[in-house]
Amino acid sequence: MKHLFLIIITLITSITFAQETTVVSGTIKHKSNPIENATVEIVGTNFTTQTDSNGSYSFQNITKSNYKIQVTSVGYKTQRKNISIQSSAQTQLNFELISDDNELNEVVVSGTLKAVKRLESAVPVEVYSPVFFKKNPTPSIYEALQNVNGVRPQLNCGVCNTGDIHINGLEGPYTSVMIDGMPIVSSLSTVYGLSGIPNSLVERIEIVKGPASSLYGSEAVGGLINIITKNPNNAPIFSADVLTTSWLETNVDLGGKFNIKGRATSIVGLNYYNYGQTIDNDHDGFTDVTAQNRISVFNKWNFNRPQNRLFTVAVRGMYEDRWGGDTRWEKKYRGGDEIYGESIYTKRGELLGNYQLPTTEKLMLSFSGTMHFQDSRYGTTSYIANQKIAFIQLTWDKKIQNNDLLTGIASRYTYYDDNTTATAFVNENNPEKTWLPGIFAQDEISFKEKHKILLGIRYDYNSIHGNIFTPRFAYKVKFNDNNILRFNTGTGFRVVNLFTEDHAALTGSREVIIAENLDPEKSVNANLNYIKKIFLNNGTFLGIETTAFYTRFSNKIVSDYETDPNKIIYNNINGYALSQGISCNTDINFTNGLKFILGATYMDVSNVENGIKTRPFLTEKFTATWSVSYKINSIDLGIDYTGNCYSPMKLPLLSETDPRNPNSPWYSIQNIQFTYTGWKNFELYAGIKNLLNFTPKQNNPFLISRTEDPFDKNVQYDANGKVLVTPDNPYGLTFDTTYVYGANQGIRGFFGLRYNLF
Structure with a gap:
């Protein structure tokens, strides 16, 4: 019996020591700044957590063994460290993450x-x-x-x-x-x-x-x-960015952070933009660029909660006063027919937030609300609109073995009212009130390490248009870390409000005609995406991403500018519309600091109606973008050369006698910038925008037709409403502002200063 008792004591002691556990904890930082919501996991186990507002993490009940701990966070390179736990003493393991520019x-x-x-x-x-x-x-x-x-x-x-x-x-x-x-x-x-x-x-x-x-x-x-706005915990204590140009455009961005110890962290941002010049380089009597006075304030709070649960709230308010038109225009002419001007007052407020419910399951409540008020005058045309949108969504995030589930319910309420026929019924005001509740589910299924399938479906009920289903399917195969292929297909829908989206309907002298009750637009899309990463022996990195895309629209709403030069006629297309093409992005990083970001897209966009294929207005077939950067470390000087290039686009003309080019030319906007970083916390930058001095007026007699008669007081019509050619109107045109495809602003210099205090 004595020996049996000793054996039992020995077994209990062995089991106790074998199951002895400890705690692994530490902090995740970048340049001494804590990183919140970084994901920390013990590879090969079910242990995973996220850092709190102080960048701290902790794992409990870790048994003795050898482990690999991995840390991932937005904008930083993934880090892994090996750790050997051989005693019950608490283990401290800290990480210093490095910014990831790739x-x-x-x-x-x-x-x-x-x-x-x-x-x-x-x-x-x-x-x-x-x-x-x-x-x-x-x-x-x-x-x-x-x-x-x-x-x-x-x-x-x-x-x-x-x-x-x-x-x-x-x-x-x-x-x-x-x-x-x-x-x-x-x-x-x-x-x-x-x-x-x-x-x-x-x-x-x-x-x-x-x-x-x-x-x-x-x-x-x-x-x-x-x-995606910054996490308050990762934002600088104070930041400032002031930019001005040779056209006397001034933009000021200010940001600051403050803490309520142990409770919350908040950031406040202020944006102010002012441009008050009346420049008329194309000599048509109208401003080349609208005068603007805009101020916006943004405030975001991140509250500390038990178990690192998320709670953020943000608000933004914006006011803008902009006008363009006759260079002689003043506010006293607003809405009158003496001197033409387009004046827009905008007031806007936004609220958004995310709250993780205090449950064992990961339930996230998201909400937002907006108020937008606009008071506009387009010549004598008045457009006063009020829109309110409320949105709420609850999602459940659950991982079950190889299934990563996400389900949710959402609802959106939209109130819209204006002074046009869009919200009128039998000569009475009838604001549009729309409910759009929906429910959705998504399952991302992983098969070993190489294959992943995503299945998704959503059901929405629109209070005006009824039931809407939108399914989704995605497949990804990871051949290895440097070769990834994705296939995606799905559907989309859009409920339309023309007056809020097409300002051509409100400017100039065209009358808006809605030919029928407009149905929601729907689309079906498929795209094939391939990513290739190449690491050369000399350390050069080359990343190539190519995507082939195909989108087919039904019920697409088209605008007819050609049937009647004095009207814009809207209706659902009697057929379908296509957007298809291929795009490629290339990222090249050389070891000497030279970096290229290159992109090109070829697309074929068309409307097919009654068997006839036409190309929409303002749609290019080819576009390219580039960014070339180089840092001369010896003198702390960075050089950036950026630009884009666009192929010709079909443009809306008023008549067969309109002398303007029916297509835009090939054109390119190119810029160069020099940045000096030799002062601590400061960046001094300067450069030139639109190096080629391109403006849309080139190769055209004018852009805006009949600026000398913007109220069409001297336009004469025949019995059918067609504009007559007269000595005063040799091309038979009316005043119109829809012939535009690019900014009418030539070459200009810029200068700026940035400051960041961490």
Whole structure:
């Protein structure tokens, strides 16, 4: 019995020591700044966690063994460290992450609503960091996108200079623009939503080309632009960026961070833009660029919660006053017929947030709300509109073995009212109120390490148009770390409000005709994406990403400018529309500091109606972008040469006698910048924009027709309403501002100063 007792004691002691556990903890930092929400995992186990606001992580109950710990975070290179645990003493393991300038290694969220390394995502997502946009500094994100391959800012009005974003030849309303994943930039705000976001607070911009409606609903029919703002914990204590040009454009970006100890961290950003000149270099009596006075304030809070649960809230307010037109115009002429001007007052407020519920399951509540008020005068035409959008979404994120599930419910409410016939019923005001509830599910299934399939479906019910289904399928094969192939297909939908999206309908003298009740537009898309990484023996890195895309639209709404020069006629196409082509992005990094980012896209965009194929207006067949950067370390000087090139586009003419070119020429906007970084925390930059001094007026007698008679007081018509050719009107035209395809602003210098205090 005595020996049996000793044996039992020995066994219990052995088991106890065999199962003895310890704690592994540490901090994740970058240049002494803590990194929040970095993912820390023990490779080959189920242990995974995220860092808190202090950059700290901890693993409990770790048994004695040898492990490999991996850390990943947005914008930083992945790090792995081996660790050997042989005792019960707590082990401290810290990481110092290095910034990752290679866009192929970014972590993205837009493709699947989950944070995932870009190369691991089944959905192709393009990522652009502030480093990319600093190569050609601009006062707004709208202008900054001009150097992104396949993305083109398009001016829609030659006087007020409003515009939208084209992706792969598709007009702006087909692109959903989001801030931190919230659909707050849509409909009325599409034209102005990309202005006034402080560039200093942007962490990165993610772009998905192709429908994303199975996750994001309406508007994401042709593409998605997601602006990710900085995490307050990672932002500098103070930042400033002041830019001015030889045209006396002034842009100021200010940012600051403060902490409420142990409770929250907040960042505040201010953007101010002013341009008050009345330059008329094309001598038509009208301003070449609209005068603008804009101020925007952004504030984001990150609250500390138990177990690192997420809670962020952000607000933004914007006010803008812009005008263009006759150089003699003053505010006293606003809305009158004495001197022509287009004057737009915009007030906008936004609220967005994310709250992780205090449950064992990962449940995330996301919400946003916007208010947008616009008071415009296009000559004597008044456009006063009020739009409110409320959005709420609850998602459940669950990983079960090889299945990565995401399900959610969402609802969007849109209120829209204006002073046009769009919200009138039997001579009474009838604001449009639309509910759009939806439910969606997504499953990302991994087969070993090489194969991954994504299945998704969404159901929405529109209070006007009824039921809408949007399925999605994606397949990724990872041959190895340097060769990845993806295939994606899915559908998208968009509920349309013409008056909020087509400002050509409100400018000039054209009458808007809606030929029928417009149905929601729908699209089916397929794309094939291939990524190749090449590491040469001399250390040079070459990344190549090629995508072939095909999108077919049904119910597409087309605008007819040609049937009647005094009208714009809208209806659903009796047929279909296509957008197809191929694009390629190349990233080359040499060991001597020379870096190339090159992109090119060839596309065939067409409308097919009654068996006849036509090319839409303002759609190029080929576009190219480039960025060449080199750093001379000995003198702390960086050089950036950026540019783009566009093939001819079909342009809207008023009549057969219109003397303007029916197609735009090949044209290119090129820029050069020099940046000095020899002073601590400062960057001094200067350069030249539009080196070739290109303006749309070249090879055209005029851009805006009949600026001498903008109210058409001297235009004569025949019995059928056709404009007559008279000595005073030799081309038989009316006043019109729709002939525009690029900014009417020539060569100019710029100078700026940046300061960051960490």
